[in-house]
Amino acid sequence: MSPTRTVELEGHIIDSGTMGRCFGVVMDMGGSFEVEEFEIGRHKNAETYCRMKVSADSEPTLQEIVHELHQNGATLSDPADATLEAAPDDAVVPVDFYSTTNHPTYVRYEGEWVDVENVEMDCAIVVETEGSEAPRAHTKVLNAIDEGDLVVTGDTGIRVEPPERPRDGDSAFGFMQGGVSSERPSESLIGEIADAVAETKEEGGNVLAVCGPAVVHSGGADHLAELVREGYVDAISAGNGFAVHDIERDLYGTSLGMDVETMEHPRKGHKHHIYTISEISRQGGIEQAVENGAIQSGVMYECVANNVPYVLAGSIRDDGPLPDTITDSIEAQNAIREQARDADLVIMLATLLHSVAVGNCLPSTTKLVCVDINPSTVTQLMDRGSAQAIGMVSDIGTFLPMLADQLVDEK
Known part of the structure; x- marks a missing residue:
């Protein structure tokens, strides 16, 4: 007799495509299913319920199918408590640890569902049972695991809730259906x-802007600086290059040696970026340079002047870098992670590297807009799990002035 499991789906599973995806998972992975109960929601806000029995030729195949169904929001009809196993060493997780999605997640402990805090993809789940009245579950990146941490293993006792299509057409976020098109x-x-x-x-939320150097090269930095100054951007995530070119433009009127206004390359302009790094290092950092009057305009100036926090994450190719740039990759990831947890809306501006880095830290409930002249930037972002992203194919030098006009002029 073939091994079987009974799973349940509940919510707006038809119009969100969840039910179809789950049916497809079973068939694509060589299993079969039988729908035992199906109650369809008959109006806009009514939920649909489906219970189905899933079978496969072997127990390992069935486990793989159930795992994929689980990632798409299905739950076992008779859930047991999650399996916990102590980490054998620092930065070492047990075999068969549960690797998280970026969707809201719950673990079952002593018969109760516990909300998993700080959800992000590709992490372990640690359950703490001591030191508080109620158990606490939260994600940890693998390098942060401590010996003895109680880590969730397998798929038992875990519930995942993928986000559904917005149902309120009057909301400003109703347009966020995911996908990318150059024809909109x-x-x-x-x-x-x-x-x-x-x-x-x-609503009191936070907006995070993720910025690439093209923001400066394209002439959009003044408009982003305006959005920071007017309070529409609450934090900046970028790399060393963005900050250097932004400050270079204030000091020399160029970005990577090119005059943004005339498109000309002044004599010794190719050295301006390294001169900029040297000057900021001499000043002791960006904040000190602003306080000393060495920097008088630009995005980084407005961040300091308006107490808007920023994270500059370094890379192997950075010149200098600036004293403010975080050169340790693990430290930079943790700083980005802290920013991401505070964000309610993220706007990614012409940077594949930092868009993917920040996207990896975001739960699927965080609203995300990615703007790039290259549609593959958004495609890669979505392929890595940021399915909630909406993409806009546009030159960033066109996008930012129009966005600033819409927000600031109508304020």
Whole structure:
């Protein structure tokens, strides 16, 4: 007799595509299913329930199918408590540890579902049972695991809730259906993004801007600086290059040696970026350079002047780098992670490297907009699990002025 498991799906599983995906998972992986109960929601806010029996030729195959179903929001009809196993050493997880998605997740402990805190993809789940009245479950990256941590293993006692399609058409976030297209009207889409930013701020939320050097090269830095100054951006995540070119533009009027206004390359302009790094190092850092009057404009100036925090994560190719750049990759990841946890809306501006880095730290419930002239940037972001991203194919030098106009002029 073939091994079987009974799983349940509940919610808006038809129009969100969840039910179809789960049916496809079973068949694609060589299993079969039988729907035992199906109750369809018959109006906009009604939920649908489906219980199905899943079978496979072998227990290992069935376990693989159930794991994939689990990632798509299915749960066993008779859930048991999650299996916990102590980590054998620092930075070492037990074999068969549960690797998280970026979706809201719950673990079952002593018959109760416990919300997993700080959800992000590709982490372990640690359950703490001492030191508080109630158990606490939270994610940990593998290098942060301590010997003896109680780590969730297998798929038993875990519930995942993938986000569903927004059902309120009047919300500013109703346009965030995921996907990328170069054919959507730019002006109307930018207006919707502006509405989303304004709504986030009105509700007391935080907006994180993830920036690449092209923001400066394309002439968009003044408009991003305006958004920081006017309170529409609460934090900046970028690399050494973005900050250097932004400050270079203030000191020399160039970005990577090119005059942004005339597109000309002044004499010795190719040395301006390294001169900039030297000057900021001499000043003792970006904040000190602003306080000393050495920097008088730009995005980094507005961040310091308006107490907007920033994280500059370094890379192997950085010149200098600036004293403010975090050169330890693990330290930089942790700093990005702290930023991501505070963000309610993230706007990624012309940077594949930092978009993927930040996207990896975001739960799927965080609203995400990615703007790039290259549609593959958004495609890669979504392929790595940030399925909630909406992409806009646009030159960043066109996008930022229009966004600033929509927000600041209508304020």
